[in-house]
């Protein structure tokens with residue numbers, strides 16, 4: 001109890017708190033308790049069975065959930081395949097590296113076996129992301145359920161609305177605020193980059209010819225020069241490499257820890273959008289305050305922002321549908 005109280009006090013010190021944190025908005029804890037009582041247990045069990053063999057999928061699922069929520073709300077639209085006449089969110093460059101679609105489809109299939117047509121893909125994704133992070137020892141957050149699935153997925157909307165790695169602080173904050181999130185959500189949710197990987201072409205513009213001066217070491221001056229040189233030498237050996245992957249929190253990319261924030265403070269954030277968190281006084285103060293630990297404080301703040309992310313523009317009640325297969329709308 002004492003530890004928990006300490007965490008809450010520390011969390012309060014670093015900001016964020018709103019009434020919306022305490023309820024699920026239009027969603028409800030245990031929405032499927034009557035209609036599919038084992039739904040949440042099935043998802044959790046599936047994650048416990050499969051994530052240990054493929055722990056990198058946890059990062060992918062978390063990112064996919066984020067991309068889902070940032071375009072048309074958390075409605076599973078990111079999971080839809082394109083059709084003949086339409087390129088979907090999946091077909092946009094920001095999604096090019098989302099790898100968890102087949103995984104989500106399999107979880108959904110198991111849930112469908114138990115209760116056909118009851119549990120939405122948006123909820124399956126939200127639960128799967130939460131439980132996968134739990135399996136790798138990360139934070140736990142409440143996932144109120146009752147999301148309905150959308151029937152529309154447009155490539156252009158993902159292009160326009162998913163924040164990009166070259167964004168500065170002003171644009172990142174504007175992006176989050178356009179979704180009803182706030183500065184603390186930007187700071188804590190960016191902490192997701194403590195796990196997972198990036199492809200060289202997501203950040204190599206920082207390594208080569210950054211100022212246009214040219215020359216072998218024309219890197220982004222805000223990137224740690226030792227780290228930049230190391231990335232050029234051992235990872236992203238050409239400016240056009242789009243296949244090599246790099247751990248975003250080198251050495252602990254499968255562990256949800258404080259490595260991301262500690263790296264930021266050494267100018268080792270991989271993207272300009274990561275480093276941007278140091279460019280605003282309030283954001284920087286938040287980063288500094290969690291970086292020294294304990295990790296439970298970050299976990300608590302991250303969890304609170306995840307609940308907020310998971311509620312964005314959800315469809316409920318009679319809106320949308322319960323997709324039978326996550327990649328296609330019901331006919």
Ligand code: HEM
Nearest residue numbers: 059060063066097163164165189192196197198199202273
């Ligand atoms: C703040 C704005 C953000 C930007 C600009 C951004 C950008 C990116 C980029 C460019 C990648 C690498 C993609 C690749 O090269 O393969 C990435 C990876 C990732 N992002 Fe973000 N991101 C942001 C926020 C978030 C949020 C809010 C979350 C989740 C809460 C998140 C979770 C992740 C994860 C887990 C990965 C690793 C994916 C994997 O290993 O498959 N990001 N992000």
Ligand SMILES: *[C@@H]1O[C@H](CO)[C@@H](O)[C@H](O)[C@H]1NC(C)=O
Nearest residue numbers: 080081082101325326327328
């Ligand atoms: C969706 O697209 C993927 C990748 O192109 C494909 O493997 C999968 O079979 C498609 N799913 C459906 C239900 O059409």
Ligand SMILES: *[C@@H]1O[C@H](CO)[C@@H](O)[C@H](O)[C@H]1NC(C)=O
Nearest residue numbers: 166167168169170171172279
């Ligand atoms: C942030 O980036 C945008 C678009 O690239 C630019 O218009 C704006 O001036 C930048 N803001 C700051 C404070 O650098």
Ligand SMILES: *[C@@H]1O[C@H](CO)[C@@H](O)[C@H](O)[C@H]1NC(C)=O
Nearest residue numbers: 208209210211212213214215
């Ligand atoms: C570096 O950038 C400058 C300005 O954009 C360009 O003129 C030059 O050709 C670039 N050099 C290389 C090696 O790409």
Ligand SMILES: *[C@@H]1O[C@H](CO)[C@@H](O)[C@H](O)[C@H]1NC(C)=O
Nearest residue numbers: 096097199201240241242243
């Ligand atoms: C990587 O770059 C090559 C050459 O420019 C291109 O043909 C290929 O489609 C790119 N791959 C990805 C995944 O973007």
Ligand SMILES: CC(=O)N[C@H]1CO[C@H](CO)[C@@H](O)[C@@H]1O
Nearest residue numbers: 090091092093095096097098
């Ligand atoms: C997984 C997936 O559908 N990735 C697509 C993302 O978008 C690019 C185009 O920008 C496609 O080539 C990928 O297939």
